[in-house]
Amino acid sequence: MKETRLWILHLFSGFVIFFLLLWHILYMHYPVIMKGFNFGVSFPLMFSQVTARAKSAGFKIAYTLFLVFALYHGFYGLKNLLIETKWGRKAEILIVVLLSIIAIFLFIYGVFTTFKIGG
């Protein structure tokens, strides 16, 4: 069930990032709406707010999950687009390996940034 499982995960990650992205956009860019629901802060992009938020374990976990699902969803979709070629099986393997390396690098970089700024 290899490919079907990867595809199910692709669908699931798309479902999860829809809500995480919605939450991110509302929290970061529409503080007035969030304040209306008694949630969030007035100036979320202020330096003091960013550093304070980065120390929160909940935010770290949420952003790490967001990063994992977004990277998987994006790179699995990109792989499916790129392998729709007539370059052959070797090129297909090369594409998968290269995309995996880039995705892992971005994941490590993203996790490092998320945890580093929080101290």
Added chain:
Amino acid sequence: MREIKFKVFRFDPQKDKKPYFKEYTIPVKEGMTVLDALIYIKENLDPTLSMRYSCRMGICGSCGMIINGKPELACHTQILELKSETIEVEPTQNLSVIKDLVPDLRPFFTKHRNIKPYIIRDDREEMEKPTREYKQTPEELLEFLQFSYCIKCGLCISLCPTCSAYDDFLGPFVLAQAYRYSADSRDSGFEERLKAIDKTHSITNCHFATGCSAACPKGVDPALAIQFLKKIAVAKSLGGFKKKVAEIAPAPPEKGPNKDKYPPAPKPTV
């Protein structure tokens, strides 16, 4: 009698560097099909023309080709109904050409063989040497009936964008047949079939363009079959796939009070 101009795709890989169209003008009368016209050309104008045909009645699927830009069976297409003074005939797209109007269907027939398009049973002895028929209700038959009308003409391949993108894609009719047998209540071989289906260039790469369903001359809906196949593959993957496999029908009574009341079977007509 009207005269109609035919522009026929010609290509002999052993002689020609690239394909070209050759024009023939032929007399056409009512009831004449495109296949009749091609046979007329071969018999009277150009014996070097190659095409594939057999039954001439839309059953064998041999004469699938592109007629005026649309995938059709040549034996099923009336010339006068096309309402065109010039008719362009090409081989099925997304397949390599053996010669003229003869496409090479072998890659898809190999893929078709790989998905095991036959009833697979756990009781192998009964499968190899059946003693009686299996029980199947009309509702169970309707689950797969339309997909069993596929004649493997390959016209669905010509309108499939995924088939045009890469050669490894299993293709609409192959996947539709995988569903046809997996949905059959007499079959218990979905897991065996899944080994050929659960790959990169398979169900998950179908773009659902539905060109295959539009192209099918028998009214089969391969795009729908692929969606159903995705559904049962996902259910299987998540552990929610359960299928009640049909049992063997009970043996008819050898002796009994009603046995003599049954009328005798009618005599064979052929």
